[in-house]
Amino acid sequence: xxxxxxxxxxxxxxxxxARPRELADIGSMPREWLRVQLQGxxxxxxxxxxxxxxxxxARALELRHELREERQAPAxxxxxxxxxxxxxxxxxxxxxxxxxxxxxxxxxxxPFLERLVQFWSNHFAVSVDKPLLAGLAGSFExxxxxxxxxxxxxxxxxxxxxHPAMLLYLDNHVSVGPHSSLxxxxxxxxxxxxxxxxxxxxxxxxxxxxxxxxxxxxxxxxTTFAEVLTGWSLGGGRGRxxxxxxxxxxxxxxxxxxxxxxxxxxxxxxxxxxQGVAVLNDLARAPATAHFLAGKLARHFVADxxxxxxxxxxxxxxxxxxxxxxxxxxxxxxxxxxxxAGLAKYKTPNDFITSAYRGLGLPxxxxxxxxxxFELLGQRTWQPGSPAGWPDRSADWxxxxxxxxxxxxxxxxxxxxxxRCDAQQLAPLLLGANLATPxxxxxxxxxxAGQATTLLLAAPEFLRR
Amino acid sequence: xxxxxxxxxLQLTSLTAGAALLGTRLTLAAVSARRPRFxxxxxxxxxxxxxAVPPYGDRDYAALRGEVALHAPGAAGGALxxxxxxxxxxxxxxxxxxxxxxxxIVLHAVATPYxxxxxxxxxxxxxxxxxxxxxxxxxxxxxxxxxxxxPLPRAAGVALGQNVPLIMRGSxxxxxxxxxRLGAPDEDTLAxxxxxxxxxxxxxxxxxxxxxxxxxxxxxSPPAEAMASAAAMGPAGAAPxxxxxxxxxxxVQAAAGFLREEEGPRVAVFDTSxxxxxxxxxxxxxxxxxxLRALDEGLALLKRALGPAWNDTAVLLVTEFGRTVAVNGxxxxxxxxxxxxxxxxxxxxxGRVLADWPGLAPRALYQGRDLQPTLxxxxxxxGILAEHLGVSARALETEVFPDSAAARPLRGxxxx
Numbered sequence: 065x066x067x068x069x070x071x072x073x074x075x076x077x078x079x080x081x082a083r084p085r086e087l088a089d090i091g092s093m094p095r096e097w098l099r100v101q102l103q104g105x106x107x108x109x110x111x112x113x114x115x116x117x118x119x120x121x122a123r124a125l126e127l128r129h130e131l132r133e134e135r136q137a138p139a140x141x142x143x144x145x146x147x148x149x150x151x152x153x154x155x156x157x158x159x160x161x162x163x164x165x166x167x168x169x170x171x172x173x174x175p176f177l178e179r180l181v182q183f184w185s186n187h188f189a190v191s192v193d194k195p196l197l198a199g200l201a202g203s204f205e206x207x208x209x210x211x212x213x214x215x216x217x218x219x220x221x222x223x224x225x226x227h228p229a230m231l232l233y234l235d236n237h238v239s240v241g242p243h244s245s246l247x248x249x250x251x252x253x254x255x256x257x258x259x260x261x262x263x264x265x266x267x268x269x270x271x272x273x274x275x276x277x278x279x280x281x282x283x284x285x286x287t288t289f290a291e292v293l294t295g296w297s298l299g300g301g302r303g304r305x306x307x308x309x310x311x312x313x314x315x316x317x318x319x320x321x322x323x324x325x326x327x328x329x330x331x332x333x334x335x336x337x338x339q340g341v342a343v344l345n346d347l348a349r350a351p352a353t354a355h356f357l358a359g360k361l362a363r364h365f366v367a368d369x370x371x372x373x374x375x376x377x378x379x380x381x382x383x384x385x386x387x388x389x390x391x392x393x394x395x396x397x398x399x400x401x402x403x404x405a406g407l408a409k410y411k412t413p414n415d416f417i418t419s420a421y422r423g424l425g426l427p428x429x430x431x432x433x434x435x436x437x438f439e440l441l442g443q444r445t446w447q448p449g450s451p452a453g454w455p456d457r458s459a460d461w462x463x464x465x466x467x468x469x470x471x472x473x474x475x476x477x478x479x480x481x482x483x484r485c486d487a488q489q490l491a492p493l494l495l496g497a498n499l500a501t502p503x504x505x506x507x508x509x510x511x512x513a514g515q516a517t518t519l520l521l522a523a524p525e526f527l528r529r
Numbered sequence: 530x531x532x533x534x535x536x537x538x539l540q541l542t543s544l545t546a547g548a549a550l551l552g553t554r555l556t557l558a559a560v561s562a563r564r565p566r567f568x569x570x571x572x573x574x575x576x577x578x579x580x581a582v583p584p585y586g587d588r589d590y591a592a593l594r595g596e597v598a599l600h601a602p603g604a605a606g607g608a609l610x611x612x613x614x615x616x617x618x619x620x621x622x623x624x625x626x627x628x629x630x631x632x633x634i635v636l637h638a639v640a641t642p643y644x645x646x647x648x649x650x651x652x653x654x655x656x657x658x659x660x661x662x663x664x665x666x667x668x669x670x671x672x673x674x675x676x677x678x679x680p681l682p683r684a685a686g687v688a689l690g691q692n693v694p695l696i697m698r699g700s701x702x703x704x705x706x707x708x709x710r711l712g713a714p715d716e717d718t719l720a721x722x723x724x725x726x727x728x729x730x731x732x733x734x735x736x737x738x739x740x741x742x743x744x745x746x747x748x749x750s751p752p753a754e755a756m757a758s759a760a761a762m763g764p765a766g767a768a769p770x771x772x773x774x775x776x777x778x779x780x781v782q783a784a785a786g787f788l789r790e791e792e793g794p795r796v797a798v799f800d801t802s803x804x805x806x807x808x809x810x811x812x813x814x815x816x817x818x819x820x821l822r823a824l825d826e827g828l829a830l831l832k833r834a835l836g837p838a839w840n841d842t843a844v845l846l847v848t849e850f851g852r853t854v855a856v857n858g859x860x861x862x863x864x865x866x867x868x869x870x871x872x873x874x875x876x877x878x879x880g881r882v883l884a885d886w887p888g889l890a891p892r893a894l895y896q897g898r899d900l901q902p903t904l905x906x907x908x909x910x911x912g913i914l915a916e917h918l919g920v921s922a923r924a925l926e927t928e929v930f931p932d933s934a935a936a937r938p939l940r941g942x943x944x945x
Contacts, residue, residue, distance in 0.1 A: 458731075462731060462735060463735065464735040464736070464738035464739035464742065465739055465742065467732070467735045467736060467739055468736075468739040468740070468743065471714055471718075471719070471722065471736075472713060472714055474714075475713075475714035475718060476691065479690065479691035479692060480691045480692050481692060482691075482692035482693075482694055482695075483649070483652065483653060483656075483694065483695050484692070486649075488649065502724075502725055502727075502728060503725060506721055506724070506725045508647075509648075509807075510648060510649075510721070511573055511574030511575070511648055511717060511802055511803070511804065511805035512573040512574060512648060512649075512652060512800075512802055513648075513649050513652070514692070514802075515717075515718055515721070515802065516649070518714065518718055519718070519721060519722065519725065522722055522725075523725060524725070524726065524728075524729045524732055527732065
């Protein structure tokens with residue numbers, strides 16, 4: 065296997081797309097280049113405009129409360145003007161966060177690690193089309209995902225499921241156990257609103273975050289788990305519900321369904337918050353989880369239909385290391401299968417845009433302008449529309465009209481750069497041994513420098529990784 | 530016929546040599562009384578000068594050019610007559626009218642000093658104004674802007690389009706203007722991508738689907754056989770031509786808007802593409818014809834949009850090099866050397882073809898394949914800059930076109 069192809073795989077498939085000097089830097093040690101990136105803590109993003117999620121959430125909830133008071137309306141969620149005002153408050157937060165994430169991806173010298181952050185962020189997806197999430201998705205990724213991508217899966221899992229963004233997104237903060245003290249009190253009041261369990265978070269943890277569909281749970285387990293998770297809520301609140309810090313995780317015992325629980329043939333003793341932690345730890349240890357996560361990693365980094373042997377090996381490493389993620393990543397790096405096919409994956413719009421900016425050295429624009437390409441090419445940051453996150457197969461992204469849009473966007477880049485970009489020189493630097501003769505020839509014969517850049521970005525070797 | 534042309538031509542250059550000093554003073558005086566405007570249009574991709582300005586009267590023309598040869602004036606689809614030797618491509622109706630109205634000079638067998646046939650290097654040299662590609666990071670027109678006699682507007686030039694081309698880069702302040710909407714990729718780019726995807730089943734299929742859907746959306750429902758031949762030619766048809774026309778309309782309206790303003794720029798530049806006709810070039814009709822027609826209509830629109838300012842305007846159209854005399858194996862032409870250029874406008878002393886015509890006999894061809902260049906493009910560049918914009922001779926020889934003693938200014942291009 066030629067080193068030259070491997071360095072292209074390292075930069076473009078494991079990484080976020082080669083920058084002009086990257087293939088040279090990788091040299092003949094692509095695996096080492098990747099391993100080195102796993103050393104040291106994951107870089108945390110910071111900046112004046114990047115707020116604590118608690119702070120953002122507190123502001124949003126405060127505004128919502130004010131608006132309710134103003135209208136003197138019953139606290140029914142989602143009256144349009146209220147939504148708009150809150151959305152206006154949170155939009156600048158979304159723009160700053162998405163821009164910061166993109167800028168980090170473009171400049172990072174540890175692109176493998178950045179890709180892993182994006183992978184886990186997508187695995188534990190939230191979507192900003194739900195109210196309040198526009199202001200939280202970015203801080204969620206920074207606070208719950210980034211610090212844990214090199215640690216243990218169980219820690220990552222706990223950080224995610226206790227983050228206000230996830231609790232809000234999957235409505236767990238208002239999930240009330242039928243025998244909880246709050247429910248008892250409410251049941252005694254005539255005409256009180258019926259409070260109840262919301263199964264959303266429990267289901268998605270089982271189906272999407274850990275075991276996976278068919279990973280060994282029943283509907284009964286979902287309901288039981290939802291009871292376990294009652295009380296996993298937020299601080300703040302008014303009147304009798306005021307407690308804890310606004311916008312931060314708070315275990316609200318009064319919402320919690322008391323008692324021991326039987327789930328997946330395991331008995332969990334009555335233990336408030338600790339009961340849920342125990343369930344999560346068991347889920348993190350489950351072989352089905354190892355297998356499910358291994359499959360997703362292999363699909364993301366190797367091929368749409370990854371070799372079963374690879375999945376098994378990754379799952380084995382996961383289990384043997386008790387969920388040590390860095391061990392799993394190293395197993396992936398060492399896997400023969402990961403280095404066999406040159407251009408196995410079709411780039412998502414996010415991949416395509418990021419690799420274009422990295423490869424061409426484009427400056428990331430200020431403010432909302434930076435997000436325009438994602439809008440145009442159909443992958444708005446943190447807006448997958450469902451907790452399943454963005455899909456990860458060619459067929460999900462390789463549509464005809466999507467391709468035309470990429471070509472149009474590439475053409476705009478070429479026109480904008482004109483003769484400032486030397487695509488003929490860049491093509492081998494970015495694509496390495498993946499650069500095929502037809503593309504090399506087409507670029508060399510382009511009618512203008514701008515057209516050459518368009519052809520580079522729209523080339524089959526650049527549309528894939 | 531060739532000899533007549535050459536004698537006329539030599540007379541023109543000898544006029545300038547003798548009257549240089551006097552000419553400069555007169556020029557400055559003339560310039561200060563008017564507000565001269567200059568538009569330069571870069572035709573990227575190597576325009577086939579022998580197709581745009583067919584030398585139908587050259588006895589070797591028809592045989593050598595084979596299926597891309599145009600018929601003589603008078604025949605159906607024939608050239609539009611300029612004189613006994615030269616015609617214009619039948620799609621260039623407005624240019625033909627301009628010639629009759631003495632508002633067009635056609636230059637032929639012209640080239641920069643560049644001889645290597647690479648688009649990138651050729652365009653770079655065309656724009657940098659020296660004898661080597663990548664010799665300078667600035668363009669000759671920007672350097673000329675820095676030498677314009679006062680009074681000057683704040684930004685003497687405007688670059689229209691999504692980037693400032695090299696020809697307008699440098700220390701002189703230049704405004705830029707970009708169309709508000711991203712244009713669609715041009716037909717030529719889509720054709721090249723279609724070729725590039727030929728070995729990739731997924732991408733080939735997707736691109737074809739996408740383009741046929743786009744064509745349908747644009748109101749075309751071509752019958753099956755037309756679609757088949759269109760597919761063979763690459764994506765061509767009315768929809769792309771409308772896109773080209775729309776683009777020209779945007780650019781010329783913007784150019785006219787800038788140039789008509791009292792304190793606006795004197796010089797506007799934009800570029801056009803799609804001239805690199807390696808395959809299925811066509812003759813009186815076809816790919817090149819459609820593009821020439823859209824360009825011709827754009828120029829007519831520019832004249833209308835400029836209004837009275839047209840009388841003080843000169844528009845120069847140039848390309849980096851020409852194309853082979855003979856047709857290649859894919860019914861098109863490959864990169865060549867000499868090509869044609871056009872100088873159009875109310876300020877132009879038009880109605881002439883300026884060509885020291887070398888002919889198309891085998892011995893006369895450059896490297897046995899291309900039209901031989903007999904005039905360095907820097908000669909008319911200098912003539913225009915001196916007589917139309919008042920740039921001094923000294924500045925032309927030192928700042929604007931260093932190392933250009935070999936290219937003597939071509940004078941008498943503009944009306945006095």
